[in-house]
Amino acid sequence: MQTDCKTIKKQFEKSMAEYDKNAVIQDFTAEKMLSELLKFSNNFESVLELGVGTGLLTKKASNVLKFEKYFGNDLIEKSENYLKKYIPSADFVCGNALKIKVPYKMNLVISNAMFQWFDNLEKGLNTISEYIAKDGILAFSTFTPENYKEIRDITGLTLNYMSKSEIEKVLTRLGFKILYCEEFRKNIKFSNSLEILAHMKKTGVNSLSEKVWDIKKIKGFCDKYSQKYPELSLTYSPIIVIAGK
Numbered sequence: 001m002q003t004d005c006k007t008i009k010k011q012f013e014k015s016m017a018e019y020d021k022n023a024v025i026q027d028f029t030a031e032k033m034l035s036e037l038l039k040f041s042n043n044f045e046s047v048l049e050l051g052v053g054t055g056l057l058t059k060k061a062s063n064v065l066k067f068e069k070y071f072g073n074d075l076i077e078k079s080e081n082y083l084k085k086y087i088p089s090a091d092f093v094c095g096n097a098l099k100i101k102v103p104y105k106m107n108l109v110i111s112n113a114m115f116q117w118f119d120n121l122e123k124g125l126n127t128i129s130e131y132i133a134k135d136g137i138l139a140f141s142t143f144t145p146e147n148y149k150e151i152r153d154i155t156g157l158t159l160n161y162m163s164k165s166e167i168e169k170v171l172t173r174l175g176f177k178i179l180y181c182e183e184f185r186k187n188i189k190f191s192n193s194l195e196i197l198a199h200m201k202k203t204g205v206n207s208l209s210e211k212v213w214d215i216k217k218i219k220g221f222c223d224k225y226s227q228k229y230p231e232l233s234l235t236y237s238p239i240i241v242i243a244g245k
Contacts, residue, residue, distance in 0.1 A: 005096055008117055009075045012053065012204035016078065019054045022202040025186055025236045026113040029141035030057040033112065033240045034064055036180045037139050040242065042066055044108040048131060049073065050097040051114030055082030061110065062086045071106070073097055098127045105133035113238070115142040121162050122170045129174050132245045138176065139242045144183055146237040154224050164239055176243035186236040193225035194218075196234055
């Protein structure tokens with residue numbers, strides 16, 4: 001599915017107030033990514049965070065990483081407030097992560113649960129590799145094809161996910177050495193199928209569709225979900241990657 005930056009921006013702006021308390025998987029990946037990164041280094045001259053959002057990763061990074069300069073990027077202008085809240089000295093770069101201009105090559109480029117929105121992850125990683133200095137590190141989390149499999153089965157809507165092996169092959173072709181790469185499977189259970197839609201909305205993931213669903217479509221979705229998946233769980237398949245350039 002092709003993604004639209006304007007739609008993504010609009011939906012995430014709507015979800016920002018409730019994002020952190022609902023983004024349990026994103027919180028897990030941020031925590032795990034940093035704990036694995038620290039095994040290689042905690043000291044970086046320059047850091048670029050792509051997709052600051054509400055600062056969920058920024059806050060954690062500010063507590064465990066040492067750096068001279070921190071840059072934060074996001075499509076949403078309001079993200080600058082979250083960035084500055086946790087790292088007052090940081091510089092904010094607003095815009096599409098693949099089209100921004102960075103002042104110099106970074107020692108660490110880090111991103112949590114954002115790369116899945118790239119229409120072509122290989123092209124995205126190729127662009128991002130240009131932001132990284134020689135011997136620098138790229139650390140990111142994204143999702144693999146099993147992510148939201150229930151939503152895909154019922155609606156046909158899905159993103160252009162890549163498998164773990166595909167991501168590893170792309171990074172190797174781009175001249176990276178895989179330092180750490182692990183895929184996880186997480187299931188969140190809900191009381192009813194309407195809660196699943198609410199969860200997606202509160203984490204900005206209703207950006208999967210540009211169209212607003214009417215009551216009939218919502219009811220149809222809920223009925224199908226509870227019939228096909230009576231346990232009312234939603235599958236996440238995050239992957240965390242740390243690679244050296």
